Amino acid sequence: MERILIVDDDSDIQRLVSYNLRQAGFQVSAAVTGVAALHAVEERLPDLIILDIMLPDLDGLEVCRLVRERERSRRIPIIMLTARTEEIDRVVGFEVGADDYVMKPFSPRELVLRVKSILRRVGNDSGGETLRIGKIELFPQRRQVFVSNRPLTLTAKEFDLLEQLMRARGNVLTREMLMNKVWGYHRQAASRTLDTHVRRLREKLGDEAAHVETVQKVGYRMGSPHEAQGRAERGRDSVKAQAKRTAKDDAG
Structure with a gap:
């Protein structure tokens, strides 16, 4: 009972x-x-x-x-x-x-x-899924989000945006994909809508906003900070390696 x-x-x-x-x-x-x-x-x-x-x-x-x-x-x-x-x-x-x-x-x-x-x-x-990244917990069926065990108030579109990013953990979602999934269209003229919602979402996530990564000229990706750091370090290593190869070629 x-x-x-x-x-x-x-x-x-x-x-x-x-x-x-x-x-x-x-x-x-x-x-x-x-x-x-x-x-x-x-x-x-x-x-x-x-x-x-x-x-x-x-x-x-x-x-x-x-x-x-x-x-x-x-x-x-x-x-x-x-x-x-x-x-x-x-x-x-x-x-x-x-x-x-x-x-x-x-x-x-x-x-x-x-x-x-x-x-x-x-x-x-009760038996439904829970999406977790860092200290962010999202319950899709209940449409609730907790950050550091505290409830987070989001608009419907902010929630949908966060859910899409968390479901695609580690993968880049293009701007067109997000506009289509969250708003049902992907007109280029409306892309500022996406940027505005991402900015507001980051503000509400506070310290956990580090999990939302901008992929320049492509879209957005969400993962843990160490994942983002690892990607950044690999990118820097790749640039350094390329610079060394270029310098070696020039010297030869």
Whole structure:
């Protein structure tokens, strides 16, 4: 039986959500503070967390961030509950790793359906592939990216671009190939779109941006830094060898 952790200091909402989840066949536990929620997660990992933003100690956004930072719990799906209507709150929530957002007041039936949908998606992805390069982890089916165990927020096109580069690890993807795979066309006039997305992707990857290599006049390649360094060293050695041969020929 799948276990849901509800984190909300409103007893009426706790009872309402708990009742509907139990009726749907879930096991339910509850916490009323952010600290209590973190302790509950450490003691026994839930299959999903329903987390209110407004809590009496740590707010829900901070709890979400801490859950995502910890290796044991970082893949637990999180649905945020909020009475706030500002878009910035939802944006920040997704940035710290929330999987979904439900606005108060909400339909208990809709919340249960969202819980089932997310758990079904996670279940389908449990045996799915994971792409890894350096400290970058990409989960194609879940469409999530982690860098150094922290969730990374990407646009849809940035995600698609990163996925294509990681799948082709060590191989060069031409600009035309990337434009076609990610955008569905390869008009030369639109090549700046690719450059812009690569630049933004590198900015978001931070230190891990070293894995994204520009191949001049061809396209892009992704691999580990030591792979890129090895290619650079081989290139320099080749140039030096050619220079020596040229000097020898000139001397002869």
